[in-house]
Amino acid sequence: MCSKKGLYRFSDIEAKWQRFWQERKTFAAKDCDGSRPKYYVLDMFPYPSGQGLHVGHPEGYTASDIVARYKRMKGFNVLHPMGWDAFGLPAEQYAVKTGTAPKETTQKNVDNIRNQIKSLGFSYDWDREVNTTDPDYYRWTQWIFLKFFNSYFDEAEQKAGPIEQLPIPEDLSEAEKQEYIDGHRLAYEAEVPVNWCPDLGTVLANEEVVGGVSERGGHPVIRKPMRQWMLRITKYAERLLDDLALVDWPESIKKLQTDWIGKSIGADVDFKVAGFDESIRVFTTRPDTLFGATYMVLSPEHPLVDKITTPDNKKAVQRYRAEAARKSDLDRTDLAKEKTGEPLGAYAINPVNNEKIPIWISDYVLISYGTGAIMAVPAHDERDFEFATKFALPIVPVVEPPDPEQAELVRQVKICFVGDGTAINSGQFDDQSTAEFKENITNWLAQRNQGQKSVNYKLRDWLFSRQRYWGEPFPILHTQDGRVIGLSEDDLPLRLPEIEDYKPLGTGQPPLANAADWVNVTSADGSKEKRETNTMPQWAGSCWYYLRYLDPQNTDKSWDPEKEKYWMPVDLYIGGAEHAVLHLLYSRFWHKLLYDLGYVSTKEPFAKLINQGMILGEDGQKMSKSRGNVVNPDKVIADYGADSMRLYEMFMGPLEAIKPWSMQGVEGVDRFLMKVWRAVIDETTGELDEAVQDARADEATLRLLNQTIKKVGDDIETFGFNTAISAMMIFINHLGRQTIRPRSAIEQLVLILAPFAPHIAEELWQRLGHADSLTYEPWPQYDKELIKEKEIELAVQVNGKIKDRIVVPADATEEYIETQALASEPVKAALAGRNPKKVIVVKSRLVNIVV
């Protein structure tokens, strides 16, 4: 048995450096250090699930860690924190099943996932760890909720202000005044339809409802209005849209958010109801098609339905409404391929031509968008066309398409045309272009008090309460006379009570209603109140965690304003694209409220955003337990070490691309690291290899080294980690062949490798004779002169086909290159005596001779 002293034992060495970093607090960020520029690099913090990490997590975390370590070497004061988004359904479901308190389950999972993350050697400042379920954390989530509750939105200023400053109309009674104030709070209560499952006695999230039945157990689910907390995000729609211009995010993500907000500009138009002193207001983006409105549709929930339905139609309409109520959102959209509806028997008057048009109800009109009613223009709207065709309603074309063929089909009512064109069948507006017509008709309606310009958003107010135990309790009391009051900030945190039974009550009441001692409160003045028993959704804690990292131990304030000014905004935010809309939109919304109230200094929280791509299984399919293709990161680390794991995750391909895992690929990068090791350490003795000498590198080595330093630095700046690694591989392949490996070259290689594979780099750095960690060593500088090649090889093409290659001095003139190219024998042969029409010389690339 010959045991080699110098073999690289990754498990010992990785543990050694992880301990070193932890003990020395190597990565502690220094607040308000004016001597260095700051850099805040943030990962989307994980939900600590019982499954632990999957290989997708370390992908983003490794990328951000490389940037963090690189920036430190570039002289930045780096803030790189980590924490836990630990409220959520799984721990609660586990509690229902086993009786284990969610707090315990969560603690266990957090400890596990923290160990997993630590085993990868990320350079987090662990003193700043946060946990959304910690009362010292959710105290401030509740504090921000109170800010919403105690604020209103000033339309003129387009910003939030304290509710005390809300201008209140005069002549209101005390009760009306209170109602007015409550109606303007940015956090408010409303009756909202939720997914109610009678058999389970609980409310379900949208994703827990599949095809109209509960995902678990397959029980029927109906829509039922319940009292819910809402946040008035719609007030911020315009700013959330506009301020996307301020951030450096992928265009695709900006577009997703823009579409989600869904701004559309059009007009509100009032239609009188024949025989009633009522009118129906509709929103349309195509007021220019008003002459083609041949019927109207109200949503089944529209308040006027009962009033205007004729007795003959009442029965059928009621049946239709009941059916619609039973359908979930999914049923109403996904399954409703065939349009349905009922006529009310009532008629409306089209304001432009005074024609009587029938009024219908149908569930393709949503109560929650616009006014919950539409004018139907079947000739120019796909949905209306489908509906009119099915129920044989009249179709009148009013827009002539520019294409004559299409125009003919539209005139014959064969097709539906939704584009812009020229007005027909529209009285005095005939021959106007769509754009002109829109403008003119809107003014025409406004003059007659029958309509006006209007803007609508798809974005809805945010349903902010859940009928769950494991979430932040609302700092809210309900008085006996039905008022709602916010707790004083001094009474925070309002702690979650420990309860015995996590099951829902079966009445739709959340589990917290079980905790009578907690729910019933007697105030100092003897009055009795009840606590709110809903809890906040999982998004709440993640909306502002990036701010708590700035000052995580502060017991007086959510964060110190000085620290906020120093660190914000987040310079780089890395996470999965699945959070493209909700998490990022909600965070931006909270941030804007905090900005309006003066608690943060930037309009936007995240200056730059990058999404890491999904990692697929070795079979190229999405990883899943059922497919059996899940790669366990713990196993990879145990077999190859953290450095190889990190390196492979980055070498797989571009960060943002979707790419399949390959164990053989891991072996490839592992081999590379061993090559680096053997270039420095003699495997037999464990000492520095004899080839490592204090010598000057030869010209070729020096040139390649400087090229590599440049390439790796440039690639980190542009997140091209895969090509950075490839450059280092090329360099070590060269260096390994040298009989003398200059110490200076080795040291610089170790430094640029360090952000990628920090454990082996620290170990080599130490063995090269350095006492301290390389974390704050300056990033190697490359020499521009040394990079330049002396001679370059150019391809010579004749009519685009390569005929020869020539070698010329790097500083050769175009004339010289042209002469050399024309002197080449293969080129002469290819020219066959013809005279070149044109010679294109691309310096340092090629020569193309055109004949």
Add this chain to the structure above:
RNA sequence: GGCCGAGUGGCGGAAUGGCAGACGCUGGGGACUUAAAAUCCCCUGCCCGAAAUGGGCGUGUGGGUUCGAAUCCCACCUCGGCUACCA
């Protein structure tokens, strides 16, 4: 249906107007070894050819722009992701 992204060797990928296939994997051959592993060296897009510092083809398909296109433009096909009647 809509939107977004992607199609390059046996595989992951590189090159974003200038020598296609860097780097890694796989496969083949050789060196070292009693043998194996590890390591090192050479080859590895396809077709023709005994070979050539021979020729031809080649970046999903079809067209176009250009001296020159994987890269830009137009049309289409395939795959993946997100989304779903928003008037």
